[in-house]
Amino acid sequence: MHISEGILSAPTLTVGFAGTAILAAATMRNLDMEEVPKISVITAVFFITSLIKVPLGPASIHLILNGLVAVVLGWRAFPAIMLGIILQAIIFGHGGVTVIGINSLMLGGGGLISYLVWQQRHYFNFKKRDFVFGALAGAIGTISSGIVLAIALVTTGEAFKAIAYTVLAAHVPIMFIEAAVVGACAEFLQKVKPDILAGQRPVKITG
Amino acid sequence: MALDIDRHANTQSPLQRWDPRIKIFSLGLLIIFIALLKTIPMAATAILLAIIILIISALPRHFLLHGLSFVLVFLVPFFIIMPFTYPGEPAFRLLGLPFAWEGLRLASLIFLKALAIVMITFAIFGSSRFDISMLALQHLKCPKVIVQMLLFTYRYTFVFLEEMRRMHTSMCARGFVARTDMKTLRIFGHFIGTLLVRSFERTERVYKAMLSKGYQGELHLLVTFQSGGHDYLKALVVLSIAVIILYGDLSGALHTAEQGWY
Numbered sequence: 001m002h003i004s005e006g007i008l009s010a011p012t013l014t015v016g017f018a019g020t021a022i023l024a025a026a027t028m029r030n031l032d033m034e035e036v037p038k039i040s041v042i043t044a045v046f047f048i049t050s051l052i053k054v055p056l057g058p059a060s061i062h063l064i065l066n067g068l069v070a071v072v073l074g075w076r077a078f079p080a081i082m083l084g085i086i087l088q089a090i091i092f093g094h095g096g097v098t099v100i101g102i103n104s105l106m107l108g109g110g111g112l113i114s115y116l117v118w119q120q121r122h123y124f125n126f127k128k129r130d131f132v133f134g135a136l137a138g139a140i141g142t143i144s145s146g147i148v149l150a151i152a153l154v155t156t157g158e159a160f161k162a163i164a165y166t167v168l169a170a171h172v173p174i175m176f177i178e179a180a181v182v183g184a185c186a187e188f189l190q191k192v193k194p195d196i197l198a199g200q201r202p203v204k205i206t207g
Numbered sequence: 208m209a210l211d212i213d214r215h216a217n218t219q220s221p222l223q224r225w226d227p228r229i230k231i232f233s234l235g236l237l238i239i240f241i242a243l244l245k246t247i248p249m250a251a252t253a254i255l256l257a258i259i260i261l262i263i264s265a266l267p268r269h270f271l272l273h274g275l276s277f278v279l280v281f282l283v284p285f286f287i288i289m290p291f292t293y294p295g296e297p298a299f300r301l302l303g304l305p306f307a308w309e310g311l312r313l314a315s316l317i318f319l320k321a322l323a324i325v326m327i328t329f330a331i332f333g334s335s336r337f338d339i340s341m342l343a344l345q346h347l348k349c350p351k352v353i354v355q356m357l358l359f360t361y362r363y364t365f366v367f368l369e370e371m372r373r374m375h376t377s378m379c380a381r382g383f384v385a386r387t388d389m390k391t392l393r394i395f396g397h398f399i400g401t402l403l404v405r406s407f408e409r410t411e412r413v414y415k416a417m418l419s420k421g422y423q424g425e426l427h428l429l430v431t432f433q434s435g436g437h438d439y440l441k442a443l444v445v446l447s448i449a450v451i452i453l454y455g456d457l458s459g460a461l462h463t464a465e466q467g468w469y
Contacts, residue, residue, distance in 0.1 A: 004281050006320030010243055031352060033424050034414075040359030041410045042403070047360065048368050049399055054392070055385050065399070072403065083356050087364075090332045092277050096324050097235070098242040159313055162292030163285070177392060184396025185403075193404045 003103060003149055005096030008156050016102030016152075020082060023108065027078040035076065042073055043080045047087055054177055061174055066107045067141030068182045070114040071134055072189075074198030077111040078104075102152055110145035114138070118186075119199050134186025139179040146171030220265040222334040225441055226434040227343035233442040234260075234331050237449040238324050247312065249456040250319035256448060257326035264330045271329060278325045282318050289314040337361055339430055346432065351425065358426060367406050374398065 008016075046069050053060040070077040082104040088094040089103075114137040121133035146168050153164035189197055222230070241253045261271060293310030332340055338358060345354045378398065385391050 004278075004285075004317070004321050005324045006242065006317045013242065028352070036352065036355055036424070037359060037410050037414045038407070040356045041363055041406050043356065043360045044363035044367050045399070045403055045406055047364055048371055049402070052395065052399075053385075054395060055387050063395075068399065079353075079356070083353070083360055086357065087360060090328065092274065094277060094281070096321060097238055097328055098324065158294050159289065159292075159310065161294075163288055166284070166288060180389060180392035181396045181399065184393040185400045186396075188397045188400035189403065192400065193407075196403065196407055 003099050003106070003152060005099055007160070008099065008102060008152060012152055012156055013098055013101060016099065016105050018101070020101045020104040020108070023078050023105070023112070024082055027075045027112075031076075039073065039076055039080050039083075042069055043083045043087075046080060047084045050084075050088075054181075056173060056177065061177065063181060064107065064142055064145065064174065064178060065138075065182065066111040066145060067114040067134075067138035067178060068185055070111040070141060070198070071118050071137050071182065071186050072196060072198055074115055075112065077115060077198075078108040081108040081111050106145045106148040106152070107141075109148060110141040110143075113144050114141035115198065122199075122201055128187075130190040131183040131187040135179040135183030137186070138182025139175045141182075142175040142178045143171055146175075220263060220334070221441070222260070222264040222330060225334075226432055226438040227335045227339055228346050228432055229434055229438045229442050230335070231331060231340065231343055232347060233445045234327055237445055238327055240449040240453045241320055241323050241327075243453060244320060244456045245316070246456050247316055247319070249452050250316055250323070252452055252455075253323040254319050254326075256452075257323040257330075260330045261326055264334050266329070266333050270333070271326070274329055275322070275325065278321060282321055285314040285317055286311075338426075338428060342428055342430060343432065355424065355426070363406070363410070366409070367402065370405060371402055374402065 046065055049065055050062055052063055054063060066077070066081055069080050073080055082100075085103045085107065086100055089097050089100050117140050118133055118137040121129055124133075126132075150164040150168045153160040153167065186197070194200060237256075241250075244250050244253060290306055290308075290310035291304045293307035293313070299306055335343070341354050341358050341361075345351060375398075378394075383394065
């Protein structure tokens with residue numbers, strides 16, 4: 001879900017850009033040169049998987065996957081999501097140029113919250129752990145973006161309240177689909193290539 | 208391919224011959240000014256302006272229409288929802304729903320502004336090669352690391368898209384049909400996971416090759432920017448139009464009733 005051009009007022013747009021600048025600077029601290037290609041790869045995958053259509057009854061929806069980016073990149077998910085949004089604005093005209101700030105804040109911020117949730121998995125130990133926490137990260141990434149979007153709309157004007165509720169309601173089915181996809185993906189990566197996941201801790205091998 | 212915005216970068220037009228740095232700066236300012244408009248007549252002027260810029264850019268029509276069709280899908284819901292949910296006294300009832308002209312006005316305003324901005328964005332980035340636009344951004348003080356990542360991402364996108372198509376074909380060949388059930392979602396999860404692992408390993412190889420050829424965090428292009436008097440003249444024209452539009456909007460010369468917004 002993107003917010004479109006031409007809706008938000010100048011103060012909201014400015015807050016979006018300021019917040020994005022601060023979070024981008026904070027999450028890109030001590031960026032190693034070697035990380036640049038890694039972040040770019042995930043951004044590219046994030047960018048093209050947003051083209052995948054998932055059938056939902058008669059309609060179909062597009063995946064957002066900001067939770068998945070967080071599961072793979074950790075705090076660096078924020079710049080990755082921001083880059084994806086910049087490219088979408090430039091190439092597709094999705095969203096738009098003046099809303100890059102607020103859109104990054106919305107999806108990237110959701111990603112950061114997802115990462116916090118994903119990290120909680122270290123406190124648990126059960127068989128389906130990676131699926132469950134991947135699913136939680138996916139769901140929370142989606143719904144927190146929906147909430148930020150709704151807040152941005154409501155603060156813009158009374159007239160946008162109904163749109164805000166509609167948008168928030170539309171995020172609920174997406175949330176469940178994202179949860180299933182991100183959970184399956186996290187479980188798969190844990191099995192196949194665990195070092196690609198963010199926030200891994202060394203495993204203690206006991207006799 | 209829809210993603211390929213480089214395709215028409217070599218068309219000859221005044222927009223292509225414009226120094227990309229000055230082009231991005233002045234049309235970017237125009238976009239910001241359009242985003243601030245609040246009255247319909249000025250938003251309509253902005254659309255007219257965007258159409259003129261696109262005609263000057265000489266980009267082929269099918270290329271633009273394809274891009275704009277995405278935007279239209281996003282904007283249609285506003286027309287459906289806003290007129291019926293605008294708070295206050297409705298003008299009349301349509302099929303039992305309260306219909307407010309002010310809601311329709313807001314929806315149209317959003318529609319006009321969004322369309323104008325997207326059209327101008329296409330004109331900016333469709334009229335130069337992507338790497339040159341990015342280099343221009345770097346000259347405009349955009350952080351180097353962000354420009355690097357945008358360039359990488361843009362290049363990888365095409366490779367991975369091809370990879371994704373291949374994987375999808377092989378999946379369908381084995382009898383996969385997308386349905387609304389858990390199994391489909393799990394398969395999509397594994398599909399994306401495979402795509403991630405494959406892309407990741409490919410990039411590691413590419414990165415090592417780049418390092419061995421002396422990559423140090425910067426791509427060197429054989430491009431130098433040159434700006435002359437006519438570049439600044441074009442910028443002056445665009446910026447004066449931008450200021451006139453915003454002034455016309457703020458002065459309220461063409462103001463219509465406005466409530467409940469801003």
